[in-house]
Amino acid sequence: MQHALRYYSLIFVSLIAISCSSMTSRMDPNASLVESLSRQGPHQIRAYISMPEAPEYGGATIYYPLNANGLLGGVAVAPGFTERQRHINWWGSRLATHGYAVIVLDTNDPRDRPEARALALMAAVRTLRAEGQRQESPLFEKIDNNRMAVMGHSMGGGGALLAANANSNELSAAIPFTSWQPEGNFSNVTVPTLVIAGAADSIAPVDVHAWPHYQSIAVGTPKAFMEVTEGDHFVANSSASDLHGIMGRYGIAWLKLHMDKDERYRNFFTASRQSSDSALLSRYEFEE
Ligand code: 9J3
Numbered sequence: 001m002q003h004a005l006r007y008y009s010l011i012f013v014s015l016i017a018i019s020c021s022s023m024t025s026r027m028d029p030n031a032s033l034v035e036s037l038s039r040q041g042p043h044q045i046r047a048y049i050s051m052p053e054a055p056e057y058g059g060a061t062i063y064y065p066l067n068a069n070g071l072l073g074g075v076a077v078a079p080g081f082t083e084r085q086r087h088i089n090w091w092g093s094r095l096a097t098h099g100y101a102v103i104v105l106d107t108n109d110p111r112d113r114p115e116a117r118a119l120a121l122m123a124a125v126r127t128l129r130a131e132g133q134r135q136e137s138p139l140f141e142k143i144d145n146n147r148m149a150v151m152g153h154s155m156g157g158g159g160a161l162l163a164a165n166a167n168s169n170e171l172s173a174a175i176p177f178t179s180w181q182p183e184g185n186f187s188n189v190t191v192p193t194l195v196i197a198g199a200a201d202s203i204a205p206v207d208v209h210a211w212p213h214y215q216s217i218a219v220g221t222p223k224a225f226m227e228v229t230e231g232d233h234f235v236a237n238s239s240a241s242d243l244h245g246i247m248g249r250y251g252i253a254w255l256k257l258h259m260d261k262d263e264r265y266r267n268f269f270t271a272s273r274q275s276s277d278s279a280l281l282s283r284y285e286f287e288e
Pocket of ligand 1: 079080081082153154155156180203204
């Protein structure tokens with residue numbers, strides 16, 4: 001009797017689960033993907049700091065997933081003016097759990113300008129590629145040289161844009177957040193670029209920095225602009241943990257779509273994206 005009861009309740013619970021998931025998927029075709037991209041991904045991760053040095057940047061940490069299928073795409077992330085890895089390293093662990101090898105760097109001098117940060121990011125991309133060739137590396141024979149992205153905060157975001165402007169042929173995606181670069185013109189960028197901005201950014205005001213940065217990217221280059229209504233200069237940093245869900249989701253989806261060419265993630269950026277996101281964003285654009 002007890003056995004039968006358990007059996008029937010199992011069926012009952014399964015039926016509820018099935019009907020709930022089909023209900024949410026009618027309302028929003030992305031529901032389960034939205035949920036899974038809003039938090040840590042399926043992979044356990046490891047991190048290490050022991051690797052050959054590069055003159056273009058200071059220390060660095062590489063985060064990578066365990067038990068990933070196939071080769072890993074790589075992402076290099078640079079901090080902003082006076083910042084260190086810890087200010088932005090939540091991206092390292094978050095992206096690694098979703099299947100990427102991520103190098104988070106310190107600049108040589110915390111006051112390095114965006115130009116130096118661009119060189120640092122490209123050197124970090126080369127480090128990731130080299131880790132795939134280095135026998136002692138945990139990433140030996142695990143890196144896809146042709147899937148590399150750059151990211152960065154503020155002056156590091158200016159650096160990511162400058163890097164993309166000069167090296168689009170070497171990159172698959174760029175994600176500057178609250179980018180800082182006066183008069184920044186990135187019209188040579190052909191790599192798909194997601195620009196993250198905060199409407200309440202008083203350090204790199206969006207109408208002087210991120211918005212004109214976005215607009216300077218030529219028509220024909222896939223690009224997206226998301227401006228968080230309440231977002232300040234640190235909207236996508238480690239400290240803004242209440243926003244890591246939405247920040248991570250757009251960032252991961254951008255990499256999945258453009259670096260991994262996974263079309264399931266396209267509607268994260270098109271008109272069919274989460275309607276609840278619109279409430280958080282004061283401005284949103286997607287063009288390709
Ligand atoms: O990287 C940044 O946060 C830029 C901030 C800034 O205002 O730099 C002025 C020198």
